[in-house]
Amino acid sequence: MKFDVESVRKQFPALERKINGYPAAYLDCPGGTQVPQRVVDKVVEYLIWHNCNIHGAFATSIETDAIILDGRKAYADVFGCSWEEVSFGANATTLNFNLAHAIARDLKPGDEIVITDMDHEGNRGPWEILEERGIIIKDVKLDLEKCIIDMEDYKSKLNSKTKVAAFNYGSNGVGTVSDVKEMTRLAKEVGAITVVDAVNYALHGPIDVKDIDCDFLFCSAYKFFGPHVGILYGKKDVMESLKTIKVKEQEDWAPLKFETGTLNHEGIYGAAESVEFIASIGEKYEEHFTDKLEGLKGRRRKVIAGMLAIEAYEKPITEYLIDELCKIPGVKVYGPPRGYQRTSTISFTMSNKSPREAAEYLGEKGIFVWDGDFFASKTVFVLGLKESGGLIRIGLAPYNTKEEVDRALEAIRELAAM
Numbered sequence: 546m547k548f549d550v551e552s553v554r555k556q557f558p559a560l561e562r563k564i565n566g567y568p569a570a571y572l573d574c575p576g577g578t579q580v581p582q583r584v585v586d587k588v589v590e591y592l593i594w595h596n597c598n599i600h601g602a603f604a605t606s607i608e609t610d611a612i613i614l615d616g617r618k619a620y621a622d623v624f625g626c627s628w629e630e631v632s633f634g635a636n637a638t639t640l641n642f643n644l645a646h647a648i649a650r651d652l653k654p655g656d657e658i659v660i661t662d663m664d665h666e667g668n669r670g671p672w673e674i675l676e677e678r679g680i681i682i683k684d685v686k687l688d689l690e691k692c693i694i695d696m697e698d699y700k701s702k703l704n705s706k707t708k709v710a711a712f713n714y715g716s717n718g719v720g721t722v723s724d725v726k727e728m729t730r731l732a733k734e735v736g737a738i739t740v741v742d743a744v745n746y747a748l749h750g751p752i753d754v755k756d757i758d759c760d761f762l763f764c765s766a767y768k769f770f771g772p773h774v775g776i777l778y779g780k781k782d783v784m785e786s787l788k789t790i791k792v793k794e795q796e797d798w799a800p801l802k803f804e805t806g807t808l809n810h811e812g813i814y815g816a817a818e819s820v821e822f823i824a825s826i827g828e829k830y831e832e833h834f835t836d837k838l839e840g841l842k843g844r845r846r847k848v849i850a851g852m853l854a855i856e857a858y859e860k861p862i863t864e865y866l867i868d869e870l871c872k873i874p875g876v877k878v879y880g881p882p883r884g885y886q887r888t889s890t891i892s893f894t895m896s897n898k899s900p901r902e903a904a905e906y907l908g909e910k911g912i913f914v915w916d917g918d919f920f921a922s923k924t925v926f927v928l929g930l931k932e933s934g935g936l937i938r939i940g941l942a943p944y945n946t947k948e949e950v951d952r953a954l955e956a957i958r959e960l961a962a963m
């Protein structure tokens with residue numbers, strides 16, 4: 546498959562920015578992607594022409610109701626579920642806090658919740674806070690050599706008292722993709738509710754919630770070309786069974802019962818357009834993935850094809866970047882070994898510079914990379930990197946090129962030689 550990166554790039558106005566005379570290279574994708582013009586246009590269109598609250602009797606309100614419903618349908622095609630299983634919120638973390646509090650209403654002291662050292666604080670904090678109510682939080686360890694979940698440790702932490710297992714699909718710290726289907730299966734054996742954090746994974750590979758069989762899964766549109774909107778999938782019957790945190794006048798049926806207050810309507814309109822953008826990539830490359838698209842129709846087929854095309858484009862550049870980084874003296878890459886599933890999130894340290902110094906040096910050359918722990922704080926802690934400033938993180942999006950990666954590598958080589 547020959548991926549036409551130029552046709553993607555020309556849709557992103559931000560790529561025209563220059564920093565100190567250098568073209569900006571946005572290698573910061575795991576913190577949020579840039580936004581194509583068509584998504585910007587939708588946000589602007591909403592604010593000019595449809596701006597209103599919901600459930601009114603007049604045009605802009607009726608249009609807003611339709612926009613929100615269409616947004617749910619777009620994400621139903623991302624997850625492979627019904628629109629009645631898609632809730633929107635301010636961001637993934639806020640949705641997860643609301644979910645945790647709803648689930649906790651049915652828990653009692655001594656009940657257990659399993660979380661993992663791979664998780665972002667957004668899928669740790671909402672559960673950890675329940676310790677105040679006597680709930681026991683169990684932390685699954687990592688295999689630190691491979692930067693993967695220690696599955697034996699995971700199994701050992703599940704038992705009849707486990708009420709929730711919350712885990713990560715793709716790690717925003719080290720790029721590991723975990724076997725969430727198997728983790729869900731094991732958690733279900735003990736009757737636990739499963740919550741999957743797909744914030745880092747979404748965009749870099751296809752999602753099928755019915756195949757995973759998880760109860761909840763969340764992601765954030767700003768990680769894949771959309772505005773700042775969080776999206777929650779919940780199995781209809783599990784959603785219906787929970788008493789959510791909401792005002793009493795608010796509808797008590799799924800998916801509305803998870804949504805507090807007025808939503809970000811313009812954001813939802815833009816977030817739906819980011820799905821159309823991914824589908825437009827899929828439309829172009831569908832024929833390369835016919836075996837993996839069997840049985841899929843309409844926009845869902847195109848969205849999955851788009852994610853497969855993005856995955857196929859990013860994979861060789863990711864592997865090239867890791868191989869080249871490993872050749873640089875003093876650079877240590879953290880992440881799963883070759884052959885293990887991963888996203889295009891690549892983290893490393895340098896022996897002669899702190900992550901902040903490295904990110905500043907690259908930033909001066911217009912190369913945007915992250916440094917620190919990115920709220921993958923526990924992962925960074927168990928890797929023993931907290932005191933030294935964490936990790937340097939590069940992440941790829943389908944608008945990045947091998948040339949941009951070469952620019953980053955060149956700057957890292959210069960820095961390593963100082």
Ligand SMILES: Cc1ncc(COP(=O)(O)O)c(C=O)c1O
Pocket residue numbers: 575576636637638639665667668713715716717742743744745764765775
């Ligand atoms: C893996 C992961 N989970 C959760 C979050 C939190 O998402 P949000 O910013 O939408 O709350 C992030 C954000 O970086 C993330 O990378």
